[in-house]
Amino acid sequence: METIIFTSEQEKTARYARALGHPVRVYILELxxxxxxxxxxxxxxxxxxxxxxxxxxxxxxxxxxxxxxxIEGPKIRYCLNRDNxxxxxxxxxxxxxxxxxxxxxxxx
Numbered sequence: 001m002e003t004i005i006f007t008s009e010q011e012k013t014a015r016y017a018r019a020l021g022h023p024v025r026v027y028i029l030e031l032x033x034x035x036x037x038x039x040x041x042x043x044x045x046x047x048x049x050x051x052x053x054x055x056x057x058x059x060x061x062x063x064x065x066x067x068x069x070x071i072e073g074p075k076i077r078y079c080l081n082r083d084n085x086x087x088x089x090x091x092x093x094x095x096x097x098x099x100x101x102x103x104x105x106x107x108x
Contacts, residue, residue, distance in 0.1 A: 016088040019064035024057050038079035
């Protein structure tokens with residue numbers, strides 16, 4: 001059995017891609033990217049999803065390192081993790097810069 005070793009860049013790219021794998025999470029990232037500081041409102045007032053579902057989406061984004069947050073009283077504040085955001089941007093740009101070797105091999 002062959003052992004496959006993935007690079008840290010491949011693992012990070014996959015982690016970020018998994019976090020981007022739902023439109024609610026993409027929406028949250030777009031919303032947070034437009035903020036001048038951390039978002040301190042209740043995101044469930046904006047998004048038509050249950051609070052428990054929203055919590056899972058935020059957990060996934062935080063686990064991937066794309067957002068950071070803290071609890072202050074009854075509200076939760078979230079903002080982009082700017083360093084990881086830039087890293088994700090760089091990794092995704094590098095991934096999509098890869099060109100197929102054979103341009104004639106587009107059909108089966």
